[in-house]
Amino acid sequence: MTETGCKDPVILNLWHPIAAVAETAPGRVADTVLLEERLGFAIDDAGNAAVWRSRPGLATGDRVEPLEVRDTLPAKLAYGYLWTSLGSPEEIFPIPEFAEPDRRRLNAATIGVNVSAPRAIENFLDMGHFPYVHTDILGAEPHTEVKEYDVEISIERDEILATRCRFFQPMASTTSSGGADVDYIYRVPHPYCSVLYKSSPVDEKRLDVIAVFLQPIDQEHIHAHMMLCVLDEENEDKVIKRFQQTIFGQDKPILENQFPKRLPLDPRAETPIRADKSAIAYRRWLSQKGVTYGVIPALG
Amino acid sequence: MITLYDYELSGNCYKLRLLMSILGIEYKTAPVDFYPGREHKSEWFLKLNPLGQIPVIDDDGLVLRDAQAILIYLAAKYDPSGTWYPRGNPALLGKISQWLSFADGITATASAARLHDGLFYALDIDAARAGAHRLFRILDEHLWFGEREDRDWICSAPSPTIADIACFPYVMLSEEGGIPRQDYPAIRRWCDRVKRIKGFTVMSGVFPAGPA
């Protein structure tokens, strides 16, 4: 049987990221794939954007005025990325810190990964892998224990929130000067996006913000857009990007070796070690929303 | 002091980090925003390497490009044991060069496939993967016969040479380009031996050897 695109109304009606604004040549047609559909898009210097289902006459690289393209899909610039939807999207989730003027706002990279979006979100939420996968950066033996933390599904905001997370990190960011206990907050405000907040080494009252926005190509392939919104006045952009890419490059083979590639939502499907507290909440939340794309839905 | 113009996710840069780690050579890293910044095509970088490729090193004013060329230089200059590039053994040097060139073929196929899948390079992915499998088959067979005659490494020497370093990274990263290695058992055993070389270091996507 051949796949015939996404039929999941929950996913179709969401905003999805399709490109980093910083990496898009202004006034030129570019193309990508979202939920198995070929899309064309363009952004001009003034920040006007258009997204459309690919069609002859608008070829990649052509000059184009986004405002003049007809028959378009919803388009929105947010957090440094172009977002679109194949359905009728509501407001995009807020990240208020993005507006703080003293932050560095960067696209660390957009990387293609052979995995479902939910598997990648679940890995992002899991602190247990830090010492083993991000050795001497985000964790180190013998500090392997994930201490008790809180998880809630916020009904009013319709997102998952994990708080009071704490982990010893040898090198938490580009501004670290050595190992420290780092506080984390995780938000999952969108089935395929997560935002984490971690202690800033330069200002103990504030938090660095790192987000992954996953563009589903199909059920088992994503483009992972990595947004950084951090406090760092010392390092060049490329140094900050490199730090994040190093970490993501360590996760990539782990993600690509997950089996099955889609996330099983049946609570009995996998061992509780892999599915820790925030993972259980995430799976339950996806089930409650009725998400079927990129997951193996629970029976019954 | 050596400066390495480096991008973390580049297997060609990793070849040099790996040899310098094994030989205990100190160096400085000059990060190049290869992706997404394409800094290797910027004006300042093209002055260093008109080919617009990483890696490049600068060793007190000597600027060198090409990972294989740099491996030769580093081993010839900084390896007191003389085993990584045995200058007095012409037959062995010939074989090493042969496999260094083979390593460039791995870059053109397995590395290209990885750039396609991960960083969206536009290229013929089927041709890249098929080319990598062809080279892996040749390497696997070569290593398999080696094991029959007590040769652990790519070249016939009692210890590894720069040929092993040059071939290792993009073999090890091949799965990121959709090139599985389950059909190459001798390659898998050789990768494990490389990981046990004293001074071995990892890059993102390469994990240390498991317990023996």
Ligand SMILES: N[C@@H](CCC(=O)N[C@@H](CS)C(=O)NCC(=O)O)C(=O)O
């Ligand atoms: N033969 C060269 C090839 C180096 C190479 O392909 N480098 C890649 C990155 S790992 C690169 O800079 N590619 C850009 C290009 O070829 O335009 C070497 O071994 O150093």
Ligand SMILES: [Fe+2]
């Ligand atoms: Fe990770």
